[in-house]
Amino acid sequence: MIREHYEQVKSSLHGAVLCVVTKRRTDEEVMSYYEEGERIFAENRAQDLIRRASALPDDISWQFIGHLQKNKVRSILPVVSCIQSLDSIALAEIIEKEAARINKTVDVLAEFHLASEDENKTGLNPDEAFAFFDEVMKLEHLNLCGIMAMGPHTDDEQRVRDVFLQGKKLFDALQERYGKDRITTLSMGMSSDYKTALSCGSTMVRIGTYLFE
Numbered sequence: 001m002i003r004e005h006y007e008q009v010k011s012s013l014h015g016a017v018l019c020v021v022t023k024r025r026t027d028e029e030v031m032s033y034y035e036e037g038e039r040i041f042a043e044n045r046a047q048d049l050i051r052r053a054s055a056l057p058d059d060i061s062w063q064f065i066g067h068l069q070k071n072k073v074r075s076i077l078p079v080v081s082c083i084q085s086l087d088s089i090a091l092a093e094i095i096e097k098e099a100a101r102i103n104k105t106v107d108v109l110a111e112f113h114l115a116s117e118d119e120n121k122t123g124l125n126p127d128e129a130f131a132f133f134d135e136v137m138k139l140e141h142l143n144l145c146g147i148m149a150m151g152p153h154t155d156d157e158q159r160v161r162d163v164f165l166q167g168k169k170l171f172d173a174l175q176e177r178y179g180k181d182r183i184t185t186l187s188m189g190m191s192s193d194y195k196t197a198l199s200c201g202s203t204m205v206r207i208g209t210y211l212f213e
C-alpha cells in the first residue's frame, strides 16, 4: 500500500465511501488495505471477482464495476454485493431471474454516460433515467440505490467538474422522485479526479492506481 496516498484519500472523503479498485493487483496488495480496515473492493472482470472473492476474507463487500456480460451474471451473483454497471433493462431482467433463483437481493447502480466526448463508453443516457428507474424498481430482487458515472478523459478540470455536476444534478432529481432513503449512492471519481468528484457531491469514489502506485 502507499500510505501517503491512502492518507490523502482518507482525509478527502468527509463521509464519502472509499471503494478500493483491486483489478490487476496481487492478493497481498489487496490485503494490505483489508488490514487497514477497508472492506469495499471492486473488480471489473467476472473471473477475477470470483477468484478473488474465494481467496480473500468473507466480510469483503465486492463491487462489480465492469461491463457485465449476460452469461456471467449467474457466476458472480453469489459473491457480489453491488453491481455498479447496470446499463440495460435486459441485463436487469437477467439479474432478477438469477437473484430470485438463489433467493438473494442484490444492490445495483445504474451506470450513466455523461461525458459525451468519450465515445465508446457504456452507460445510459440521462434522458432515459426516470423510465429506466421506474422499470428496474419493479424487480423484486434488485435494490437500485443510485448511479455510477465516469468523468471525461481530459486535463480540463472545469470540464471534469461540469460532468460531475451533471451527475450530481441527476442524483438529486432521482432522490427527489424516489426518496433519499432509496437513492443513497452517487459513485463518481477515480484516481485522477476523485477530489473534483467529492467537491461535486460524490458519495463513493472508486480508486485503484493512486492507492497502489
Ligand SMILES: *Cc1c(COP(=O)(O)O)cnc(C)c1O
Binding pocket: 021, 023, 044, 065, 066, 189, 190, 191, 192, 206, 207, 208, 209, 210
Ligand atoms: C479501473 C476503474 C476505476 C479505478 O481507476 P483508477 O484510475 O485506477 O483509480 C474506477 N472505476 C472503474 C469503472 C474502473 O474500471
